[in-house]
Structure formats: C-alpha cells, structure tokens
Amino acid sequence: MTDDRSLERAARSFIEAGPTRAPEAAVEGALLLIDTTPQERDLRIPLRFSTMTTPARVAAAAVIGVLAIGGASFLIGRSGQAPNVGGPSPSAPQPSPSTTQSATPLASSSPSSAAQVDYSTIKGTVLMEHLGNAPDLSEMPTTDYHAERRRLYFMDPATMTGPTAREFLPNQPPTGKLNADISSDGKKVVFMDTADPAAIWLANVDGTGLRKLSTACSCSELDPAFDPTGTKIAFVHLEGAWRWSRNGAQLRLESRAGPSTSWLGVRDLTTGKVTKLDQTVGPSNDAVPEQPSWSPDGKKIVFNRTTWGSTDFPEHGVLQIVDVTSGKVTTLTAQMTLPGDADWSPDGSRILYTNYPWSSMGSIGGLPNSQLVSILPDGTGLLGLPAGVGGSWMPDGRILFQAQRAAGGGYFWIINADGSNSRPVNLSGDSLSDLPQGFSYIPHWIAAP
Amino acid sequence: MDRDLVEQARSGDREAFAVLVHQVSDSLYAVAHRILRDSGLAEDALQNALVLAWRRLPHLRDADRFEAWIHRILVHACYDESQRSRSWTANVRVLPIEGPSAPDGSDAVADRDELERAYRLLSIEQRAVFVLHHYLGLPLVEVADLLGIPAGTARSRLHYAIAGLRDALTAEPEPIVREGHLA
Numbered sequence: 001m002t003d004d005r006s007l008e009r010a011a012r013s014f015i016e017a018g019p020t021r022a023p024e025a026a027v028e029g030a031l032l033l034i035d036t037t038p039q040e041r042d043l044r045i046p047l048r049f050s051t052m053t054t055p056a057r058v059a060a061a062a063v064i065g066v067l068a069i070g071g072a073s074f075l076i077g078r079s080g081q082a083p084n085v086g087g088p089s090p091s092a093p094q095p096s097p098s099t100t101q102s103a104t105p106l107a108s109s110s111p112s113s114a115a116q117v118d119y120s121t122i123k124g125t126v127l128m129e130h131l132g133n134a135p136d137l138s139e140m141p142t143t144d145y146h147a148e149r150r151r152l153y154f155m156d157p158a159t160m161t162g163p164t165a166r167e168f169l170p171n172q173p174p175t176g177k178l179n180a181d182i183s184s185d186g187k188k189v190v191f192m193d194t195a196d197p198a199a200i201w202l203a204n205v206d207g208t209g210l211r212k213l214s215t216a217c218s219c220s221e222l223d224p225a226f227d228p229t230g231t232k233i234a235f236v237h238l239e240g241a242w243r244w245s246r247n248g249a250q251l252r253l254e255s256r257a258g259p260s261t262s263w264l265g266v267r268d269l270t271t272g273k274v275t276k277l278d279q280t281v282g283p284s285n286d287a288v289p290e291q292p293s294w295s296p297d298g299k300k301i302v303f304n305r306t307t308w309g310s311t312d313f314p315e316h317g318v319l320q321i322v323d324v325t326s327g328k329v330t331t332l333t334a335q336m337t338l339p340g341d342a343d344w345s346p347d348g349s350r351i352l353y354t355n356y357p358w359s360s361m362g363s364i365g366g367l368p369n370s371q372l373v374s375i376l377p378d379g380t381g382l383l384g385l386p387a388g389v390g391g392s393w394m395p396d397g398r399i400l401f402q403a404q405r406a407a408g409g410g411y412f413w414i415i416n417a418d419g420s421n422s423r424p425v426n427l428s429g430d431s432l433s434d435l436p437q438g439f440s441y442i443p444h445w446i447a448a449p
Numbered sequence: 450m451d452r453d454l455v456e457q458a459r460s461g462d463r464e465a466f467a468v469l470v471h472q473v474s475d476s477l478y479a480v481a482h483r484i485l486r487d488s489g490l491a492e493d494a495l496q497n498a499l500v501l502a503w504r505r506l507p508h509l510r511d512a513d514r515f516e517a518w519i520h521r522i523l524v525h526a527c528y529d530e531s532q533r534s535r536s537w538t539a540n541v542r543v544l545p546i547e548g549p550s551a552p553d554g555s556d557a558v559a560d561r562d563e564l565e566r567a568y569r570l571l572s573i574e575q576r577a578v579f580v581l582h583h584y585l586g587l588p589l590v591e592v593a594d595l596l597g598i599p600a601g602t603a604r605s606r607l608h609y610a611i612a613g614l615r616d617a618l619t620a621e622p623e624p625i626v627r628e629g630h631l632a
Contacts, residue, residue, distance in 0.1 A: 007615055014564045015584045022478035026492040030499040031467055041507050
C-alpha cells in the first residue's frame with residue numbers, strides 16, 4: 001500500500017466504513033435540550049428615529065424618565081435578595097433523560113422546565129470529589145501527573161463557583177483523597193488516599209480529628225462507607241495488588257508481592273475491630289469487590305464487583321448485595337455493563353448506581369457515556385435516569401449528580417428519584433469540569449445540622 | 450433541504466427544527482464519528498452541534514446554506530470534543546502490547562488496522578478536511594468554504610493528511626503502542 005493511488009483508494013474505503021446512522025438517544029437528547037433552549041436573537045434598533053414634533057419629544061422623554069426611575073427602583077429592591085439556588089430557568093440546559101434498556105420507569109423521567117423547585121429550602125453544603133487543577137484557577141493548567149491532585153472541596157450551593165470552593169484538609173495527608181463518604185449526621189468524613197498501599201482516613205467535617213484508620217498492612221484499604229449509625233465503616237481489603245487511583249487517568253490494577261485476595265470488611269470505629277465478610281472474597285484479584293454502600297437499616301451492603309481484563313481495563317462488573325449478619329451474597333439480575341458508584345437511598349427503596357462509573361474507572365474523558373440508573377434492592381424495576389455520573393442521594397430523597405457534557409455537563413444537577421424535575425444546583429455557578437479548573441465528578445450533599 | 454423548514458425553524462418553530470434535525474443527524478453523526486473515531490465523543494459533538502445550531506439559527510443569513518452551515522458547526526464541535534479528550538489522554542501511559550492477532554491473516558484486516566493507527570496520528574483539522582473531502586465528497590474549495598479557511602489551507606491539510614498516512618504506513622516497524630485506558 002505504498003503508491004499514492006492505492007493508498008488513496010484504501011484510505012477512501014477506510015473512511016467510508018463506519019456508522020451511518022445517528023443513535024436515536026443522542027438525537028432525542030438533543031431535541032430535549034432544544035426544548036428548553038432559547039434562540040439568540042439580535043436586538044434590532046433602528047439606526048435613525050423618524051422626525052418627532054416637540055410635544056412628542058417631551059412625551060417620549062417623560063416615558064423614558066419614568067421607565068428609568070422604575071427600573072432603578074426595581075434593581076435596588078432586588079440587590080438584597082438571596083441568590084437563585086437551583087431555581088428554574090427556561091434557558092438552562094436539561095440533562096438527557098434517556099431511559100435504559102428494559103427500564104421500568106416509576107414515572108416519566110423527562111425533565112420539566114415548568115415545575116418550580118426551591119433547593120435553597122434544603123440547607124447544606126456540597127462536598128465534591130475533584131480531579132486535576134484547583135477549581136479556583138490558582139494552579140497552572142497542566143495535564144502532568146500529580147498524585148496529590150485528587151482532592152475534596154466544599155462548595156456552597158448558593159454560589160457553586162470555583163473561587164469560593166474550600167479545600168478539605170489541604171495537604172493532609174500529603175497524597176490525593178478520593179472516594180469520600182459523609183456520616184449520616186453530617187459531622188464526619190471518611191476517605192481513602194492515593195498512596196501505595198492505599199489507606200483509609202477519618203476526620204471531622206470541620207477538618208479536625210484527622211486519623212488514619214488503616215493499620216500497618218501490606219494490603220490496600222479502599223472505598224470506605226459509613227454505616228447508618230456512623231460508628232462503623234465498610235471498606236475493601238485488597239492484597240497482592242494495588243488499584244491505581246492517583247490522578248484518575250491511569251486506572252489499572254497492578255500486581256504486588258504476596259497472596260492475592262480481596263474482600264469487604266467492616267471496621268468498628270471505636271474498637272478498630274475488623275470483621276471480614278467471607279462470602280465477598282474475590283475469586284482472584286481480577287474480581288475485586290468495590291464501592292460498598294449500606295442499606296439505611298444497616299443490615300445489608302450493596303457493592304459492585306469489577307472484573308479486570310487482561311489489558312488491565314475493567315471489562316465488566318456486577319452489582320451484589322451482602323447480608324451483613326448472614327454473609328449471604330446475592331447478585332442483582334438487572335445489570336449494566338459496568339455498574340458502580342452504588343448508593344442506597346435514604347428510605348431503602350432503591351439503589352442508585354452508574355453504568356461506567358467515573359470513580360471506579362478513574363477517569364474524566366474518553367469513556368463511554370455514563371448513565372445513571374436505579375434499581376429495586378431485589379434486582380427488578382431498573383429505572384433509567386439522565387446521562388450523568390457521580391450520583392448520590394440527598395437527605396430528602398432526591399438525587400445529586402453531574403450531568404454528561406452534552407446534557408448540561410460541567411454542572412451539578414438535582415432530580416427527583418423518578419428522574420423528574422431536573423434542575424441545576426445553581427444557575428449562575430461555574431462550570432466545574434474543564435482542564436483549567438479541574439474536573440469535579442462526585443458530589444455529596446451534607447445536610448446542615 | 451427544505452428552505453421553508455429552515456425559515457420556520459429560524460423564526461423559532463421547534464417542530465420544524467426537529468424535522469431538520471432528523472434529516473441531517475445521520476450525516477452529522479457519520480462525519481463526527483469519522484473525525485473523532487469515538488462513539489461517545491461523536492454523540493457529544495452531535496448534541497452540542499444541534500443545540501448550538503438551534504441557538505444560532507436566527508443568525509443564518511441564507512437558508513439555502515443550512516446544511517453546510519450546520520456541518521461547519523459540527524466540525525467545530527468535534528474540535529472542542531477532541532480538545533477535551535486530549536486534555537486527559539495527554540498523560541496516559543503508553544503500553545507495549547502484542548501486535549494485532551489478525552486471525553484470518555487477511556491483508557485487508559491488517560491494512561485497516563494500520564490505517565486506523567495512522568489516521569489517529571493525524572491532527573483533528575487534517576481529519577476534518579479528509580472526511581469532508583473523501584467521505585462527503587466535497588470539492589476542496591467547498592471544504593474550505595465550509596470550514597471558513599483559505600482554499601490553500603484546505604489543500605495543504607489534505608496533502609499533509611495523505612502524507613501522514615503514507616509516512617505512518619511505510620515507516621519501519623516500531624514497537625506497537627496503544628493509548629492507555631481512560632482519560
């Protein structure tokens with residue numbers, strides 16, 4: 001294939017191969033966005049007004065004066081009002097509510113631009129997991145490797161801007177932080193670091209009381225999750241391997257010396273005692289249990305088991321539930337290709353998760369589009385939710401997530417459990433997902449005490 | 450393309466625009482996929498282009514130029530998607546892998562693999578010209594007009610695209626690499 005003619009022929013044939021039809025979901029998603037998007041229209045001002053008589057000029061001047069005074073009064077009156085937190089906007093983009101296969105919607109998951117929802121009635125703070133350059137733009141944009149640039153930030157829902165983001169425990173520990181969880185009373189944060197081996201840490205929300213929970217071990221401890229009482233955590237024990245989680249762009253499982261095993265454990269935060277959930281033991285290190293989340297009654301834990309392929313890439317996964325008392329593990333039947341980031345709803349009725357979870361896959365771009373879904377704990381009732389990532393339940397039973405780029409991405413959104421009433425947390429907030437300001441990917445709502 | 454539909458959509462008729470979307474989306478997606486070589490990115494580019502086209506439609510002066518105009522928007526959406534993707538692929542580790550298995554041993558499969566690898570080395574601007582010219586069959590002058598670049602630039606991009614493909618295909622075999630995962 002070296003002469004120009006045969007090269008061009010082969011290149012033409014190559015470029016002709018490929019899809020010729022647009023995916024229906026993508027087109028429908030765009031049309032949904034367009035439904036709430038206004039067109040840009042020029043403001044037409046005549047270059048020259050027609051000749052006016054003196055009385056007409058006086059009348060026009062009077063009208064302009066009245067309008068100016070009225071407008072100024074209106075603006076002064078508004079200046080003291082609270083910012084619009086998650087209020088509706090007819091021009092705001094709406095996440096695509098594409099429904100997944102075999103979904104059984106609880107109700108229409110179409111976003112509604114008409115419904116009025118005031119999220120400011122739910123007081124609290126957003127803790128967001130963040131990857132890359134600082135959201136306040138204080139760091140030079142770089143794509144170079146920085147292990148410590150997996151961080152946690154608090155954001156005020158009333159602003160949701162990069163400059164007002166407050167980093168949680170800067171440089172403590174001097175590694176990155178990820179996979180955080182908040183205790184149900186909103187007072188404590190548990191997270192894992194990016195060290196090798198990885199360890200789990202606990203601190204108060206105000207930044208005091210930082211302590212390492214993991215004890216000396218050749219193993220890694222990953223993905224901590226508070227039980228409903230805040231006195232125990234579930235976590236992943238990984239031995240003979242290390243899950244690369246440093247900057248998210250290089251996720252893989254690396255072999256380490258020693259026996260290979262992985263399992264879910266429960267650690268008592270008072271005594272430090274660890275209970276191994278025997279039936280969650282991975283058959284090998286290519287089937288690691290990950291990302292546990294407790295049922296609100298504290299009796300069960302949902303988690304995903306990722307199977308890592310020979311290329312180091314997560315190939316497929318399943319969602320499983322372990323009964324903490326009996327140790328019995330059940331696999332949920334309605335599965336997606338790679339479920340993860342599971343979160344059990346506060347009322348226990350549904351489990352929210354993401355197909356192609358960013359935190360599990362450790363990435364931001366170049367992945368298949370992620371889809372939020374929820375499922376009943378018995379594995380039925382799969383409900384397709386908007387295209388998005390990092391979904392987590394809010395205390396009032398709504399869902400906080402980041403929409404996919406084409407569906408209003410870069411911003412955090414809130415939806416009802418049935419997928420309705422899609423609203424951005426803050427209409428005037430900053431984009432939280434781009435190279436200069438880094439990438440925010442998992443928001444957690446911390447209820448105000 | 451129905452000029453009346455474009456006029457109706459331009460004046461704010463969403464239903465008319467939806468009809469137009471269904472008429473052009475296959476072509477737009479096919480072009481985006483061939484430029485970006487990634488289904489997810491192509492879907493994002495398609496959606497962004499359609500939404501942007503709706504917003505900017507009132508500024509379109511000549512309704513007869515709708516199709517070229519929306520393709521231009523799409524190509525720029527592809528540039529944006531490529532930029533976002535590249536931001537994080539830049540620090541992806543390059544891993545040695547075994548060569549393609551080519552189970553049937555056919556030259557066609559091997560050629561296609563080689564072309565795929567070589568094509569991915571082209572710049573996004575070169576790919577855009579290549580796709581518009583060789584896939585949509587637009588003459589280079591029209592490609593230049595659609596992209597808003599001088600005809601000489603379009604010609605040069607196509608030349609370098611072909612040269613890039615040739616160089617990659619005729620170069621001495623190097624250790625085969627692939628992009629790491631993610632990013």
